[in-house]
Structures are given as structure tokens and as C-alpha cells.
Amino acid sequence: MNQALESLLRIVYPADCSLCSKTLELTENALCRHCALTLEKKRFPLLESLGEHDKTGIWDEAWALFPYEAPVKNLLKAAKLGARPWILKVFEPVLSDFFEAVLSSLSVYDVLVPIPQGRRAWIERGFNPAEKIAFMLARHGIACAPDVLVKRGRVLSQRSLRKEERLANPWGAFKMMRPEAAAGRRVLVIDDILTTGATAEEACRLIREAGAEKIGVLTLARTQSASRVTTTQGDPA
Structure with a gap:
């Protein structure tokens, strides 16, 4: 237009x-x-990495762009609960900044894989927030593969569970559909919110088993339970 x-x-x-x-x-x-x-x-420094969060070593590095608090929390809830995906476009500038500061000069990732959501969430929202975020980042020239993973129908929504239940719930949450899309490649997993990290870990486990060379995680926001951070090389942007 x-x-x-x-x-x-x-x-x-x-x-x-x-x-x-x-x-x-x-x-x-x-x-x-x-x-x-x-x-x-509210933005975090772009070179701030959630380096200490993953105890399993399943992913190599992870970033969060915002804390999961107002106004980011309000925007994500308005988008997801109100079925208004266009609200997520307010985050496009910071995604562009992240690409320029972290991804463009290093060329460290070949493909973006958004965390899939279940059928019920699709019916309620009409869109997958992680997929919308991934496609905004993909405009900078990284391939996006939303069909690599699918969510199994029997897994409960993380939103309704306590922390200890969230940690156990994602095991077996996803099914690998296209292992060839991850084999030998550098994969950046995309999600909207990181809480315990269990969901991202399960997705990364399958991607690692498919033979990915390197795995990173990018989430729009993280909660306090995912708050321990270390800084990657370079000065915070």
C-alpha cells in the first residue's frame, strides 16, 4: 500500500x-x-545472552529482547487473547535491530524454527505468535521453516500450570516432521515467551537429535524465572 x-x-x-x-x-x-x-x-541490551539459563547444554545460546512485564505483557496478551496478530508488528523495529546487531555480521544461523502451538490455540487465536515473530525476522534474509515441528495434541497448555508442572509437561510435546531441514544446519528457535525454558529445551532436543550443527533460542520476552543472564562478547548495544 x-x-x-x-x-x-x-x-x-x-x-x-x-x-x-x-x-x-x-x-x-x-x-x-x-x-x-x-x-x-524496557528493551534488554541486544548482546545480552541467557547464557546460564540452559543447564542441559541442549542449546548453544539464547536471547530475550524484553522482560515479560508491562507494557510487553499487555501487548502480547492483547495480541493472543484478542486474536489481533497485527499488534505484534510493534516489535518489528527491535527484531530488525537484533538482526543488525547480532545476526547480520556473524551470519551464524541458516534457518528459523518457530515453536509450534496446538490445535486449540490455533482455533482461539487464528495465528501462532512465534511464527509471526519468526517471519518478521525472516524478512532480513534468513529462511523460516514453520513446519519442522508440530505440537502433539495431548500436551496441556503451559499457561495453566505451576512451575514444577511446566518443567515436566513439555516432554514429548513436539514431533519432528522435517529432520532434513535441521540436519547439519544452524537453527535459531523462535518463541514469544520464555518461562522455565522447558518448552524451548524440548524443541531444541528434537532439533539436536535431527543433527543440527548449532542451536540458538530467541524469545521476545522472558519471565523472572528465566532471569539469570550473562553477556556475550562485545559491548551491550
Whole structure:
């Protein structure tokens, strides 16, 4: 859509801020200036890695872009519970920054694999948040393979479980559908929220068994239970 047509549509159909519901100006996109600044202040340094989080060694490195708290928590809930996938576009700038700061100069990953979700979540939301995030990052030239893993139907939703139940629940949660897409390749697993890390570990286990050369994890947000971090080489961006 060209800029003139988009501006005309915005005049006829004003858009509201995804956080505060204030009517957006023509130069604003998804968030008003105040809420965009609030979101920007919550970003983690781009070179900060969740290096100590994985005790199993199943993945090689992991990053989270935000803490799972307001306003990120509000935005993710609004997108997922309200079936409004377009809200996730507010995170596109930080994903672009992450690519430029971490991925572009190193060329360390060949393929993006989003964490799959179950049939019930698809019916409720109409989209997979992890897949949306992966495709936004894929626009920078990394292949995205959303069909590598599928979620088995018998696994309970992590949202309703206590921490100890979450740790045990993901075992056997996924099925490897395309091992050839991971074999000998450098795979970056994508998710929207990292809590105990058990879901990501199970996905990475299958990818490792398929013969992946290297595995990383990128999550949009992490909870306090995944809060121990170490810094990778380089100064925080």
C-alpha cells in the first residue's frame, strides 16, 4: 500500500494506540509516541545472552529482547487473547535491530524454527505468535521453516500450570516432521515467551537429535524465572 493511500485510510478510519487507545497521528504506527518510548525503555541490551539459563547444554545460546512485564505483557496478551496478530508488528523495529546487531555480521544461523502451538490455540487465536515473530525476522534474509515441528495434541497448555508442572509437561510435546531441514544446519528457535525454558529445551532436543550443527533460542520476552543472564562478547548495544 502506498503512503498516500494509507494516509487517506487513516483519516477516514483513525487508528488507536495498541496500549493506551489514544487516537494515533498519521506519523505514528501501532503505538503513540509516549507508549513507543515506554516500550523502548524496557528493551534488554541486544548482546545480552541467557547464557546460564540452559543447564542441559541442549542449546548453544539464547536471547530475550524484553522482560515479560508491562507494557510487553499487555501487548502480547492483547495480541493472543484478542486474536489481533497485527499488534505484534510493534516489535518489528527491535527484531530488525537484533538482526543488525547480532545476526547480520556473524551470519551464524541458516534457518528459523518457530515453536509450534496446538490445535486449540490455533482455533482461539487464528495465528501462532512465534511464527509471526519468526517471519518478521525472516524478512532480513534468513529462511523460516514453520513446519519442522508440530505440537502433539495431548500436551496441556503451559499457561495453566505451576512451575514444577511446566518443567515436566513439555516432554514429548513436539514431533519432528522435517529432520532434513535441521540436519547439519544452524537453527535459531523462535518463541514469544520464555518461562522455565522447558518448552524451548524440548524443541531444541528434537532439533539436536535431527543433527543440527548449532542451536540458538530467541524469545521476545522472558519471565523472572528465566532471569539469570550473562553477556556475550562485545559491548551491550
